[in-house]
Amino acid sequence: MKKAKKKTLSCGLLVLIGSSFLAGAKADQIKTVAVSEIRYPSPAEERMLARPVDLEVEGTRLFVLDSQERKIKVYSLEGKWLYDIGRYGSGPGEFMHPVDMSIHRGEVAVLDSEAYQVKFFSADGSFAGSFQIGFRGYRLLRLNEETVVLSRLPRVKEKNASFLFYFDRKGKRLAEALKVSSTGNSGVDLVQFGHDLRLGGGKVAVVYKFGQEMAVFLDEKAHRVSSLKPAANHPSLSFRVNFPKQGSRDVQALAFTSAFFGEEIYLVCPGKMADGDLGPSGRVAVLSLKGEIHRFIDFPLAVFKLAVSGDRFFVLDEEAQLRVFALAGGQGAGVGEGRQ
Amino acid sequence: MRQKVGVALLTLLVVGLLVMPVLVAAQSHADYCYDEWERCRERAFEADVGWIKMTLMLTTCDIALGKCLLKV
Numbered sequence: 001m002k003k004a005k006k007k008t009l010s011c012g013l014l015v016l017i018g019s020s021f022l023a024g025a026k027a028d029q030i031k032t033v034a035v036s037e038i039r040y041p042s043p044a045e046e047r048m049l050a051r052p053v054d055l056e057v058e059g060t061r062l063f064v065l066d067s068q069e070r071k072i073k074v075y076s077l078e079g080k081w082l083y084d085i086g087r088y089g090s091g092p093g094e095f096m097h098p099v100d101m102s103i104h105r106g107e108v109a110v111l112d113s114e115a116y117q118v119k120f121f122s123a124d125g126s127f128a129g130s131f132q133i134g135f136r137g138y139r140l141l142r143l144n145e146e147t148v149v150l151s152r153l154p155r156v157k158e159k160n161a162s163f164l165f166y167f168d169r170k171g172k173r174l175a176e177a178l179k180v181s182s183t184g185n186s187g188v189d190l191v192q193f194g195h196d197l198r199l200g201g202g203k204v205a206v207v208y209k210f211g212q213e214m215a216v217f218l219d220e221k222a223h224r225v226s227s228l229k230p231a232a233n234h235p236s237l238s239f240r241v242n243f244p245k246q247g248s249r250d251v252q253a254l255a256f257t258s259a260f261f262g263e264e265i266y267l268v269c270p271g272k273m274a275d276g277d278l279g280p281s282g283r284v285a286v287l288s289l290k291g292e293i294h295r296f297i298d299f300p301l302a303v304f305k306l307a308v309s310g311d312r313f314f315v316l317d318e319e320a321q322l323r324v325f326a327l328a329g330g331q332g333a334g335v336g337e338g339r340q
Numbered sequence: 341m342r343q344k345v346g347v348a349l350l351t352l353l354v355v356g357l358l359v360m361p362v363l364v365a366a367q368s369h370a371d372y373c374y375d376e377w378e379r380c381r382e383r384a385f386e387a388d389v390g391w392i393k394m395t396l397m398l399t400t401c402d403i404a405l406g407k408c409l410l411k412v
Contacts (some may be wrong), residue, residue, distance in 0.1 A: 153381075190391075
C-alpha cells in the first residue's frame with residue numbers, strides 16, 4: 001500500500017505540464033469567416049446555466065444538458081427557453097449525475113454516471129426507459145435506433161481495458177473496442193485518451209483532443225474503419241507533458257471540443273487563455289470528414305461548448321451562458337433539420 | 341492421521357473466518373476509494389477551466405485516492 005501511495009504521489013508530481021506553447025498554425029491561405037451574435041428579447045437568466053456539459057440540436061430545438069441542475073433545458077433555435085426534461089433523484093426519469101447525452105430521431109439518451117445507467121426520453125420529456133451499464137461512463141453516442149455507444153476512461157493502473165462499448169436499446173452488451181492502458185496518472189490519461197464521441201458519416205467518431213491521431217471512425221460492429229491525422233496546417237498547439245514512464249515529451253493539442261453537422265467536423269482550436277492556461281480559443285476549424293480544412297470561423301469569445309445547425313451556432317461561453325451566432329453576411333445553408 | 345487432517349481443516353476454517361471479514365472490508369473500502377476518485381475526476385472534467393488547471397485537479401484526485409487506499 002505504501003508503495004502504491006508513493007507511486008501515486010510521484011506520478012502526481014510528474015504530471016505537470018511545462019506549458020511551452022508553440023503555435024503551430026500555418027493557415028494563412030484558408031478562408032476565414034466571421035459570425036455575428038443574434039440577440040433575442042428573452043431574459044438572460046433563461047440562458048444562464050449552472051454546469052452545462054453538452055449541447056445538441058435536433059430539428060428545431062436545442063437541448064442543453066446541465067449536470068448540476070440535473071436537467072435538460074430545451075430551447076428554440078432562437079435561444080428562447082421552452083421546457084425542461086428530468087430532475088434530481090433516483091427514480092424513473094430522474095438524474096443523479098448526468099454527464100452526456102445524444103439524440104436520435106427525437107429520442108434523447110442520457111448517460112447518468114452516478115446511477116450507472118443510460119436513460120431515454122422522448123423529445124417532449126416523457127421517460128422512455130433505462131438500462132444499467134455496470135461502469136461509470138465518460139461519453140455517450142446514439143449510433144442508430146438500436147445501438148448506443150459508451151466510452152469510459154481507464155482507472156489508474158488499469159491495463160488493457162476496453163474503451164468503447166456498444167449496447168443495444170435494451171442494454172445488452174454487443175461489442176467492445178479500443179483497448180487502452182492507464183499511464184498511472186489521471187492527468188496524463190486525459191492527454192492520452194480525452195475525446196468526444198460524435199456521429200460522422202454514419203460511423204462512430206472518436207474525436208481526440210490531443211496527439212497524432214485526430215479521430216478514429218468505427219462501424220456499427222465496432223470495427224475500426226478509418227482514422228484522421230491532423231493536416232499540416234491544422235492549428236494545433238504544442239506543449240510538454242511528463243509521462244510517468246517515458247519521460248518528458250511534446251504533445252499536440254488538437255481541439256478543445258468538437259461538433260459535427262452534415263458532412264463537416266467543427267473543431268474548436270486550442271488557444272492560450274487570459275490566465276495563461278491552455279484552453280479554447282474563439283477559432284473554429286471546419287473540416288471535411290477526410291480531414292481537409294475547409295474554412296475557419298472566428299467567434300468573438302472563447303468557445304467552451306459548441307453545437308451547429310446550418311448557419312447557426314450555439315455556444316457556451318466562459319460564464320456558462322448560452323449564446324447564439326449566425327454567419328455574418330447571410331452565408332451558409334440555413335438552419336437545417338436534424339443534426340448528423 | 342484423521343485427527344490431524346481434522347485439526348488442519350478446523351484451523352483453516354478459523355483463519356478463514358478471521359481473515360475473510362478483513363479482506364471483504366478492505367475490498368469494500370477500496371471500492372469506496374475508487375468511487376470517490378471517479379467522482380473527483382468527473383468534477384475535474386466538468387470544470388470550465390483550461391487543461392493545465394484540469395490536469396492539476398486530476399492530480400489532486402490521484403493523491404486523494406492514494407491517501408484513501410492507505411486508510412484501510
